[in-house]
Amino acid sequence: xxxxxxxxxxxxxxxxxxxxxxxxxxxxxxxxxxxxxxxxxxxxxxxxxxxxxxxxxxxxxxxxxxxxxxxxxxxxxxxxxxxxxxxxxxxxxxxxxxxxxxxxxxxxxxxxxxxxxxxxxxxxxxxxxxxxxxxxxxxxxxxxxxxxxxxxxxxxxxxxxxxxxxxxxxxxxxxxxxxxxxxxxxxxxxxxxxxxxxxxxxx
Amino acid sequence: xxxxxxxxxxxxxxxxxxxxxxxxxxxxxxxxxxxxxxxxxxxxxxxxxxxxxxxxxxxxxxxxxxxxxxxxxxxxxxxxxxxxxxxxxxxxxxxxxxxxxxxxxxxxxxxxxxxxxxxxxxxxxxxxxxxxxxxxxxxxxxxxxxxxxxxxxxxxxxxxxxxxxxxxxxxxxxxxxxxxxxxxxxxxxxxxxxxxxxxxxxx
Numbered sequence: 001x002x003x004x005x006x007x008x009x010x011x012x013x014x015x016x017x018x019x020x021x022x023x024x025x026x027x028x029x030x031x032x033x034x035x036x037x038x039x040x041x042x043x044x045x046x047x048x049x050x051x052x053x054x055x056x057x058x059x060x061x062x063x064x065x066x067x068x069x070x071x072x073x074x075x076x077x078x079x080x081x082x083x084x085x086x087x088x089x090x091x092x093x094x095x096x097x098x099x100x101x102x103x104x105x106x107x108x109x110x111x112x113x114x115x116x117x118x119x120x121x122x123x124x125x126x127x128x129x130x131x132x133x134x135x136x137x138x139x140x141x142x143x144x145x146x147x148x149x150x151x152x153x154x155x156x157x158x159x160x161x162x163x164x165x166x167x168x169x170x171x172x173x174x175x176x177x178x179x180x181x182x183x184x185x186x187x188x189x190x191x192x193x194x195x196x197x198x199x200x201x202x203x
Numbered sequence: 204x205x206x207x208x209x210x211x212x213x214x215x216x217x218x219x220x221x222x223x224x225x226x227x228x229x230x231x232x233x234x235x236x237x238x239x240x241x242x243x244x245x246x247x248x249x250x251x252x253x254x255x256x257x258x259x260x261x262x263x264x265x266x267x268x269x270x271x272x273x274x275x276x277x278x279x280x281x282x283x284x285x286x287x288x289x290x291x292x293x294x295x296x297x298x299x300x301x302x303x304x305x306x307x308x309x310x311x312x313x314x315x316x317x318x319x320x321x322x323x324x325x326x327x328x329x330x331x332x333x334x335x336x337x338x339x340x341x342x343x344x345x346x347x348x349x350x351x352x353x354x355x356x357x358x359x360x361x362x363x364x365x366x367x368x369x370x371x372x373x374x375x376x377x378x379x380x381x382x383x384x385x386x387x388x389x390x391x392x393x394x395x396x397x398x399x400x401x402x403x404x405x406x
């Protein structure tokens with residue numbers, strides 16, 4: 001059976017479980033918490049020398065890392081990834097945007113504020129996260145104010161990838177009420193059968 | 204004719220020109236320097252509302268952004284991108300690694316040190332770039348110490364993407380002599396017919 005090494009509160013790890021559920025793959029989850037050193041043990045480094053989760057171990061032992069590469073791997077041949085050409089390229093644009101311009105600010109703000117709880121120690125870092133995170137949400141709003149999904153191909157791995165940290169962006173201090181198109185899209189994707197939201201911080 | 208809006212010294216912009224050359228597409232280059240405000244003019248924002256280069260304008264007017272999405276778009280159906288399956292997924296892993304774990308440190312160090320020349324003003328930022336950049340190069344070395352290319356599929360867009368800022372990493376203060384597998388790979392890719400290195404800082 002496929003094994004997913006991941007942290008339950010991580011949006012990047014959520015992507016792996018979510019695409020496996022949506023594409024009908026059974027898997028077991030191996031909770032692996034980077035904050036407690038579990039990604040630095042010899043056993044885990046033998047699985048992923050980069051020491052990062054998520055890491056998906058296939059039945060033949062091959063290991064896939066990088067959350068958006070995992071999304072693409074299991075989406076190939078399904079409705080979650082359009083055929084090659086401009087339709088697929090639109091999905092790719094959003095996936096690289098997510099890792100470069102969205103996750104480093106929106107996921108990091110959430111971690112500093114609600115998990116590591118060190119936002120007060122890093123005010124400049126937090127301020128940068130809020131500024132750049134707002135820019136990322138504004139870019140999404142420009143599309144989602146007038147469209148149901150991030151690309152014209154219908155719900156795709158682009159939507160799953162951006163949903164990961166956007167639907168819990170409030171934990172980083174972002175108010176989605178300021179981005180009504182984004183908020184409506186979050187509700188729309190959450191209503192797709194098989195889509196399950198991420199675990200939230202415990203109070 | 205295809206138009207590429209980009210900065211000649213940018214590795215991300217280099218990727219667009221390089222894949223077009225390698226796949227036999229004629230194009231014109233429109234020098235667009237973010238440092239002089241050229242990416243913030245109304246004319247450019249009409250092309251890419253995100254205000255970033257590279258932006259590739261196809262003959263029908265469609266615009267493609269995100270450097271690694273541009274690589275993938277033009278590589279589809281060529282030897283630079285293997286068929287779907289684990290071979291392609293290996294390429295995707297490196298492309299997302301490049302944008303998340305390599306470019307933000309190695310490209311930024313180069314800019315601070317050799318172009319913006321503000322490394323002395325931002326010592327903590329520069330120190331982070333050197334630490335994380337070294338980690339990225341060490342990860343590449345682990346593969347390239349014993350293999351010719353980043354994936355088993357032969358030279359691919361993964362190699363082009365990582366080459367962009369690695370072959371000029373010395374401008375950021377990284378010494379590739381410490382990574383002999385990476386240095387040999389840089390020379391190997393530079394020797395592929397059609398591959399041209401990036402313009403360097405003028406002294």
